[in-house]
Every structure is written in structure tokens, then in C-alpha cells.
Amino acid sequence: MTDEQRATFGLRANVQTQNSIGVATTPTLLLRCSEGRLTDLFVSVGTYVGEHAPVQLRWDAGTPYEDMWSESTNGTALFAPEPDSLVDSLIFHRKLVLRFFPPGSNPQTTTFLLAPLAPQDAALKKYCGFSATRRRAENAEKARAALRRAGDEIVSIELTPPQDRIELAEGEVVLSRTLVKRVKNKRGATVPSYGLEFQIAYAEEERVISYTGDTLPLQKGTNVVTVLVNGVPAERVLTYVVK
DSSP states (O other): OOOOOEEEEEEEOSSOEEOTTSOEEOOEEEEEEETTEEEEEEEEOSSOOOSSEEEEEEETTSOOEEEEEEEOTTSSEEEOSOHHHHHHHHHHOSEEEEEEOOTTSOOEEEEEEOOOSGGGHHHHHHHHSOOHHHHHHHHHHHHHHHHHHHHHHEEEEEESOSSSEEEEOTTOOOBGGGGEEEEEETTSOBOOOOOEEEEEEETTTTEEEEEOSSBOOOOSEEEEEEEEETTEEOSSOEEEEEO
16 A cells, blocks of 8 residues: 555547557547656557657647657557656647657647646646646746847847838748848847747737747738847838738
8 A cells, every 4th residue: 555646637639540440549648647746748549659659749830840759568658758848838838739650550640729737736736746827937937038138139130021011912821930031149140049929910900919830820911020039029020911
């Protein structure tokens, strides 16, 4: 017998996958905690994933990236290598798209719509040792502080489009990363990496959104786009007119 306190929190996927014989299965995302700390973050997929478990992940509308997870003892679950850091992404984002590669089968892709963890705060504190609400607030403050520090260094943001007004046909795509040509700091050196955010004002609707994805969500009509690098706005403002 043991007094060890354990708990598992689960979320079923919104998109089903198929097992090795073509039967539809619903993956489940699980957090497992013991003695006041998070011990495992894994996805049960209901099919054999092999000895090596590469995965692709995409949070919200961000860029997909590859990672190497480990398999469970029965080979039907994928375990994240650093669960404590990954849980911050679960708290911050609202959607996770996961692709895995069963040996001898087609790649499988599933989607999790991430419900806020705040309603589970009492249980998370008891079994996992953290509060989702407090963790989100702390991480947001760290991000703001980092942006403020980085913003002090940014003095020049050169945008790629040569003109401020650009006309597009409906359906044309504008990739976010292509809008910034060069960023320089106080010393005049080029900044190699930075965070991008876009404020888009839809003139016809009289509303403004903040956006961090890969493709600008332009709408028919006039779209006024402010580019922010590490929280610092570019001097030029771009106006896209979609006809």
C-alpha cells in the first residue's frame, strides 16, 4: 500500500485517425501527475507507433515543427520528452494539430481543441503542483518583459513592399514573414531573429484584430496592417485593398 497521490487529466481529439487495419480511433491527450508534480504528457493513439516516434506539431495557426517523442511500453502511445515545458503551450494555445507516422501506414493527423485548464486549478494544484491560471499569467508577464527588453534594442524595421498601398485580387495570399526585409538594433547590426505580430484594421467592419500566424487574414475591402517586431511597430503602415 502507498499514500502516493496520482491523477490523470485527459482530452479526446476532435479529429479521428485510423489504426493499422483501418478502424477509426480517437486519440486522447493525457497529463499524468504524481506527488505534486507533472510526470508525463502523452497521446494515446490506439495504433502501433514503432520504436522511434517522430511527430509534427502545430499550435493554433503557427508553423509546424518536428520533434522526437518516445513510445509507450505497448507501442500505442507517444510521450513528450519535456512535459513540463510543453504544458505551457497547452495553457497558452487553443488548438494543437499533431501528426504521427505509424510504420508501414500512412501518416495520421489529429486535432485537439484545447479547453482552458483554469477550471481544473484545484486538482492541478493538488496533484501536479501548479495553477494553470497563475502559470499563464507568469508566462505572459515574462513574454511582455522580454519584448520590452528586446524592443529597447530595435531601432529600424525595413518592410519589404516598396509601396504602402497594395491592391490584391480576392484569394491572393500574403505570407507574414515576407513583409519584413531587415531589422536593425542600436549598434546598426542586423537582428537575425525576432517575434512578429500584426494589427489588422478592417475598415469596412470598423474592427481591429491582433494576429501572429503565417498568412495574413485579409478580407475583401480595405485592410490596414501595422507590423510589430518584438512589440515595436514599424514606421510604415501597409494598406491592402482586396477586390
